[in-house]
Amino acid sequence: MAISSLTKKIFVTGDDWSTEPVERASYYSYFAGQNMIYTLFNVCLTTYLLFLGIDPIKSATVMLIVKVWDAVNDTLFGAVFDLIKFKSGKKYLPWIRISTILIPIATILTFIIPSGSSQTVKLAWFAIAYILWDTAYTLCDVPIFGILTSMSQSIDERNTIQSYKSIATYAGVGITSTLATVLVSEKVGMNYGMITLIICAIAFALMTPASFKLKERFHAESEETFTIRSMLSYLFKNKYLLIYYIGIFFYNSLSIGNAFTLYVSYYLFNSALFSILVGAIGTVPQLLIALWLPKIIRKYDKMKVNRICLLLYVVLSVITWAIGYSNVVAYIILFTIRSIPLAVLGLEMYMFTPDCAEYGRFKTGTEAKGITFAVQTFMAKLTGSIAGALGLFILGLKSVGWQVVEVGSFQELEQSGVTQTPHALNMLWLIFMLIPAIGGLLAYITWLFYDLKDKDVQVMIDCNTGKITREEALSKMSKKYDIKEWKS
Numbered sequence: 022m023a024i025s026s027l028t029k030k031i032f033v034t035g036d037d038w039s040t041e042p043v044e045r046a047s048y049y050s051y052f053a054g055q056n057m058i059y060t061l062f063n064v065c066l067t068t069y070l071l072f073l074g075i076d077p078i079k080s081a082t083v084m085l086i087v088k089v090w091d092a093v094n095d096t097l098f099g100a101v102f103d104l105i106k107f108k109s110g111k112k113y114l115p116w117i118r119i120s121t122i123l124i125p126i127a128t129i130l131t132f133i134i135p136s137g138s139s140q141t142v143k144l145a146w147f148a149i150a151y152i153l154w155d156t157a158y159t160l161c162d163v164p165i166f167g168i169l170t171s172m173s174q175s176i177d178e179r180n181t182i183q184s185y186k187s188i189a190t191y192a193g194v195g196i197t198s199t200l201a202t203v204l205v206s207e208k209v210g211m212n213y214g215m216i217t218l219i220i221c222a223i224a225f226a227l228m229t230p231a232s233f234k235l236k237e238r239f240h241a242e243s244e245e246t247f248t249i250r251s252m253l254s255y256l257f258k259n260k261y262l263l264i265y266y267i268g269i270f271f272y273n274s275l276s277i278g279n280a281f282t283l284y285v286s287y288y289l290f291n292s293a294l295f296s297i298l299v300g301a302i303g304t305v306p307q308l309l310i311a312l313w314l315p316k317i318i319r320k321y322d323k324m325k326v327n328r329i330c331l332l333l334y335v336v337l338s339v340i341t342w343a344i345g346y347s348n349v350v351a352y353i354i355l356f357t358i359r360s361i362p363l364a365v366l367g368l369e370m371y372m373f374t375p376d377c378a379e380y381g382r383f384k385t386g387t388e389a390k391g392i393t394f395a396v397q398t399f400m401a402k403l404t405g406s407i408a409g410a411l412g413l414f415i416l417g418l419k420s421v422g423w424q425v426v427e428v429g430s431f432q433e434l435e436q437s438g439v440t441q442t443p444h445a446l447n448m449l450w451l452i453f454m455l456i457p458a459i460g461g462l463l464a465y466i467t468w469l470f471y472d473l474k475d476k477d478v479q480v481m482i483d484c485n486t487g488k489i490t491r492e493e494a495l496s497k498m499s500k501k502y503d504i505k506e507w508k509s
Contacts, residue, residue, distance in 0.1 A: 038178045039238055045182060047234035048172075049189035051117075051165060054227030056193030057220055058128050062154070065201055067280035067409045069132060069213050070147070072434075074427025075140050077417030081410035083144050087151050088406055098159050098395055111237050113164035113171065118232040120161030125221035127154035132217040136427065155402060162398035167390045170375050171237040174486050176479045179375055180323070181315045187368040188311045195304060196223065199297050202283060206293040210432030239486065259384075260503065261473045262377040262393060266400050268467035269370070272331075273404030275460025277412040278453035283431070285453045288446055289346040293431045299353060303360035310364040318369075322475050324468060327369050330362035331465045337362070338458035346450050371397060373471075376478045383481040383494070384503070412452050421448045474499050 070080045107115050131150040134143050173179050197220055204211040204219075257263065278285070286296040318326060337359040344351050378393040416423040423445050428434045441449075477498050484494035 037175050039173045039175070040178065040182070040236075044172070044234050044236060045185070047230040048169075048182065049186045050227045051231035052186045053189040053193040053196075054224035055124075055161060055165070056190045057197045057224040057227070058124055059158075060194045060197040061128065061132075061201065061217065061220055063279055063405055064198055064282055065205075065213065065216075066131075067413060068205075068283045070413070071284070071425060072213070072428050072430070073134060073136070073143055074425055075143055077413040077423065077425065079140065079144060079417075080147075081413040081417065083148050084151075084406045084410040084413070087148055087155065088403055090152050090155065098163060098391075101391070113168035113237060114232065114235060116160050116164040117168070117235070120157055120164070121225065121228045121232055123157035124154070124161055124228075125225050127157040128221050129214075129217050130154075133214045136429065158402065159395070159398050162401065163391060163394045165231070166371060166374060166397060167394040168235060168237060170378060170390055171239050172235065174239055174482055176376075176475065176482060177315075177319065180318055180372055180475075183372045184311060184314045184318075184368055188308060190367075191304065191307055191311065193224075193227075195300065196220075198282075198300055202286075202293055202297055205283075205430045207287075207431040207435045208294065210430040212429040259377060259381045259393070261380055261471060262374075262396060264467060264471045265373050265377060266396055268464040268471070269400050270404055271460050271463035271467060272366075273400070273460070274407040274411070275463070276404075276457045277408040278457050280409040280412050281449060281453055285346075285449060287431055287434070288441055289450060290349065299356055302353060302357050306357065306361045307364035307367075310361060311368055314365065314368050318372075318475070323369055323372055324471050324473070326365060328465060328468055330365040331461055331468070333362040334359060334366060335458050335461040335465065338454055338461065342450070342454035342458065373473075376473060376475070379478055379481045379485060380473055380502075382485050411456075415448060415452055416445075421445050423448075472500070473502075477502070 071077065106112075109115065127150065131147070131154050134146045134150075138146075169179055169182065173182070200220065201213075201216050203209060204216045205213065282296050283293050286299075287293045337355060341352065341355045341359065344355070346352060374394060374397045378390050381393060382388055415421065421444070422442050424439050424441060426434070426437050426439045428437060477500070480489075480494050480497045483489045484491055489497075
């Protein structure tokens with residue numbers, strides 16, 4: 022597809038759309054930068070902690086302890102986002118502007134832990150820096166997803182923007198994955214401190230335009246004041262929000278392979294740079310899917326597509342694990358095929374949160390997007406940490422016998438001469454391929470109970486925004502929903 026054609030396709034404006042092309046471009050750009058930083062944590066943090074020479078089980082323990090703060094701050098910030106009123110009248114943009122500065126700073130602090138210091142000092146530094154990063158990320162993630170509901174009242178426009186922003190997401194993931202891998206590889210040998218400075222500078226430049234170009238057009242006519250108790254009551258009574266994020270918990274918490282991509286490439290495929298080759302091959306079908314997905318979900322319900330792709334992903338993952346890592350050609354072929362359903366899952370992952378927010382408002386008459394999107398942020402960070410911690414915990418078991426050494430890069434690791442036993446390598450392969458498949462299967466079973474239809478969500482949006490009455494909305498529903506108002 023020609024570049025001009027691609028650009029036209031991505032930035033085309035529908036007849037009932039509210040957003041402008043430059044606005045959507047800044048939204049996409051923000052996600053490119055944000056995901057550059059998120060990928061640094063998701064792909065590189067576990068490798069970085071192993072490079073520090075810290076006992077893997079101790080690192081895993083700190084990761085999970087930090088989540089205690091996460092459980093607190095996401096609930097608190099959910100309330101804050103709904104309650105705080107800025108003089109400008111904007112609900113999301115001020116937070117986006119603040120986080121654009123704080124996230125790079127917190128990220129740099131996390132990846133400059135002094136080498137040669139004691140394990141206690143390293144763990145304490147990591148815990149404090151990780152808490153700062155966690156807080157800063159909350160300040161960005163909740164508003165940037167929440168603002169979409171203020172930018173547009175069309176579910177087609179929202180779905181399209183969510184789909185096409187994923188192209189930018191993949192770009193951000195690709196930039197960090199490629200750049201960080203090359204620089205830290207056995208061929209270059211740069212340390213993570215310098216790598217982080219470079220990545221954060223690029224990410225900041227990409228995230229900044231959103232602060233000036235995004236527009237908040239639509240707000241609820243009236244918003245109720247919440248206590249933390251009533252907010253939690255709202256959260257746990259949103260049936261579809263709970264079902265969806267229980268599935269997300271299984272899927273992401275057991276997706277522990279991502280955190281070990283570089284180690285898998287280095288130890289099982291003989292070079293950290295191997296991950297770039299595989300990633301590049303897998304990117305092609307992912308981009309194609311991103312372009313065509315809006316048309317697919319206009320014709321077929323999002324969750325139906327999601328479940329089919331999830332089942333394919335599970336089956337292909339199990340087959341790949343069973344064949345093993347000795348057959349490189351088979352791995353590349355299966356990885357490429359598996360990237361197709363995996364791309365759909367990634368693209369659709371956060372399309373359901375706005376739907377759940379609309380369902381919650383339609384059911385209760387209460388506007389609480391902040392707490393709804395706080396759940397999304399909380400689950401993203403919680404499951405990411407569980408995934409990394411679980412993998413580190415498994416490698417740290419004495420029965421696995423994983424050898425840990427303090428190095429600055431894969432170049433130094435190669436020079437150290439440290440090797441792993443065949444049993445340790447087989448456990449690394451299991452972490453990378455089989456355990457994620459189990460998580461996918463559990464998510465599939467959970468999402469069998471998610472029956473909120475796209476066409477019904479659009480009816481809910483029309484009712485929530487005053488275009489139609491509640492009685493009209495109920496008459497247009499494809500099925501009956503539990504819409505009794507909840508008691509505080």
